[in-house]
Amino acid sequence: MQVSDRAQRIEPFYVMEVAKAAQALAREVAHTDAPMIFLNIGEPDFTAPPLVQQAAARAVAEGQTQYTPALGLDALRERISQWYAQRFGVEVPARRIVVTAGASAALQLACLALVNAGDEILMPDPSYPCNRHFVRAADGVPVLVPATAAERFQLSADKVAAAWSDKTRGVLLASPSNPTGTSIAPDELRRIHEVVRARGGLTIIDEIYLGLSYDPAYSQTALALGEDLISINSFSKYFNMTGWRLGWMVVPEALVPAIERVAQNLFICASSIAQHAALACFEPDSISEYERRRAEFKARRDYFIPELEKLGLRVPVMPDGAFYAWADCTEAARRLGVEGSWDFAHAVMRRAHLAVTPGRDFGSAETAQYVRFSTANSLPQLHEAVRRLQALLG
DSSP: OOOOHHHHHSOOOHHHHHHHHHHHHHHHHTTSSSOOEEOOSOOOSOOOOHHHHHHHHHHHHTTOOSOOOTTOOHHHHHHHHHHIIIIIOOOOOGGGEEEESHHHHHHHHHHHHHOOTTOEEEEEESOOHHHHHHHHHTTOEEEEEEOOGGGTTSOOHHHHHHHOOTTEEEEEEESSOTTTOOOOOHHHHHHHHHHHHHTTOEEEEEOTTGGGBOOGGGOSOGGGGOSSSEEEEESSSTTOOGGGOOEEEEOOGGGHHHHHHHHHHHTSSSOHHHHHHHGGGGSHHHHHHHHHHHHHHHHHHHHHHHHHHHTTOBOSSOOSBTTEEEEEOHHHHHHHTOOHHHHHHHHHHHHHOEEOEEGGGGOSSSGGGEEEEEOOSOHHHHHHHHHHHHHHHO
16 A cells, blocks of 8 residues: 555654664563653653543533534633743633644644645754644745754754745744753744744744743743744643643634634544543632652652762753753763764663753754653652763763
8 A cells, every 4th residue: 555655754753663663672671670661751650630520520420522623622612821921921812712622733733734745844953843733734844944052952043044935835943942951031032033024924823841841031922022922832742631632722813713614524633531620620729739749750860860960961051941851962971982863772771771852853964863761750760870870871
């Protein structure tokens, strides 16, 4: 059976390929004194808090399991609107909010609704690999623009202007970013959006880690810049609901009908049970728990990154959000007698039973020398990971 050209253009998701290898090895070493430690997947080790779990069980018990409107439950859209007002001081009407089957579905909807065949979308290199594949799935062309440590691994207005061509449709940004955990400075983001706006382009910004921001200088939503951009968000990261597959997007009001039509046909709606459960995310007790967990994520970052630095795994930019460390493994790889982050990651997996993610997924601009550590794991696990790296690297 012939596979479509579109499917052929989608590269493997190497994060998951490494995860499969780590899981296979984990089964072999599960009963040893050094079971596998997973610092490779970007998934919080916390689960949904009690009120959310109770709301899900109540939805099932009360039969609230049928289709919802394609745009999402009105009550949930209102709660998200209130969240923007309370958390960020930004007015975002509920009518501009579309509830989706995760941030992935939101990005897919945005690309299918707005990107035509051959349209180019600029994004930073490094960046989350699936973002470029969403563009490819819409028959667009992702254009990765190298971003350096001096630029916080983010695009600048000058680079966007220089890379813009007759085929450019817009930009796809992430702040905070996966894999680097770095955000775009608000003033620079404003300049980027002005460059895009002046050219009649499209600004899409992935803000799924915004709730896990640790620096007030970067903790503002891009929606403060105006109504002519698209913000993608999720219940997966800050709200600890990864497998529930629930997210949302905020779009200009004029785009809502087009997004709704595509969503109706592709998804019908997001999970009704997850939507009813998510209403409880915004209860004061839940928010209090989420904030406690955010402080825990920050404490993990503050412990782990200095320890990496001591081991020669240099993190050139301190992440201001999310739960990642984007580390240059050049020196550490040399100590192990290997070259590049792919071989380094597999060596660490085999020799220390520690799963990390090589930079191969995230672009091509020096990514071969970087590995991504996920600190979405407990402090005792991070302590043990450091101990194993110390023993391995000397």
